[in-house]
Amino acid sequence: MHVAIALYPRFTALDAVGPYTVFAFVPGWTVTFVAASAGPVTDDAGNLTLQATEAYGDRPAPDIVVVPGGPGTAEALADRALVDWIATAGRHARWTTSVCSGSFLLGAAGLLEGRRATSHWGWLDQLAAFGAIPVSERVVRDGDVVTAAGVSAGIDMALSLLGQAAGDRTAQAVQLAIEYDPQPPYRCGSPKNAPDGLPETALSLIR
């Protein structure tokens, strides 16, 4: 299995590295980072730079496509090379996936028309502009398109897909290997359980 994770300027690091770490643990699976060209790509906070290991043209038909989100999504929507790669790779891939606002790029590639999909809670409603049916769930699968909610949700998505692709036992072993037994210090990670006013404060941190 080959997993290709798209990188573009001002992506959010955990969106990409959560699924990467899950998939990279599996024997026989390879994960690469693709971009316009191989080389450095810097994240939204400006201090994390990941190396893209190959260009889009080097990886036309991965088994799984992962598109992270981040503030850079806005400009990336106009990046034809990226959007065209998602569209082309998405025709061949077993699953085309996104984390956070990465779902907007799947939408721009025409993959969300009439499909149930999710995104970061702050932008979920805007998915309808791509013909998608916005769904407020952590991981949404509609056929071969799988979208995850904001940032950290990519870890849950990757483990879930791994279970389907390689069996529950392998996915469980990876979950234990990364000691994913989460104990968040607060109960406020979703707008459904956040106290009044916190969503506005959270959005101000993102903007």
Added chain:
Amino acid sequence: MHVAIALYPRFTALDAVGPYTVFAFVPGWTVTFVAASAGPVTDDAGNLTLQATEAYGDRPAPDIVVVPGGPGTAEALADRALVDWIATAGRHARWTTSVCSGSFLLGAAGLLEGRRATSHWGWLDQLAAFGAIPVSERVVRDGDVVTAAGVSAGIDMALSLLGQAAGDRTAQAVQLAIEYDPQPPYRCGSPKNAPDGLPETALSLIR
């Protein structure tokens, strides 16, 4: 606040990028990656390369030190420049922290003598060799030394420290910004709740 995350060859990506993403969201906080020299450092799976933004000497006194774990810890224990930096920076920092087997590097720097500390469940007992008192908890704080369990536990640790440094409201806003409302597909992320035989399978993935 300045957070410095140490990188060394064959670190585990999520150990570093989990805390990075949490801290980088906070206005006025800066997170940098330090290594023997500024430049690329490749992870344990071999396909993720992060840029160290500065050398140890450039950052002698960060406010928070984060040391990730990974298979590379074994060789890193003999890296005097890294261990000396942890020891020196640890004398000045408000908190010196680790994720996963990164706690062994804190031990090599002499910071765990007589202290309660944790690590990845697979290697927890070995912390005693550094004079530490091994504790099977997700995040363990003993004075200014804070250690987290395996890989994904760094996210919980970072949010917890952020709450202490910047207040609960800011940490809650970050938790909501990264939509950290985890829904793991399985209940097996700790050996305490894993089915029989799974720890052995998980360890075989790591080795």
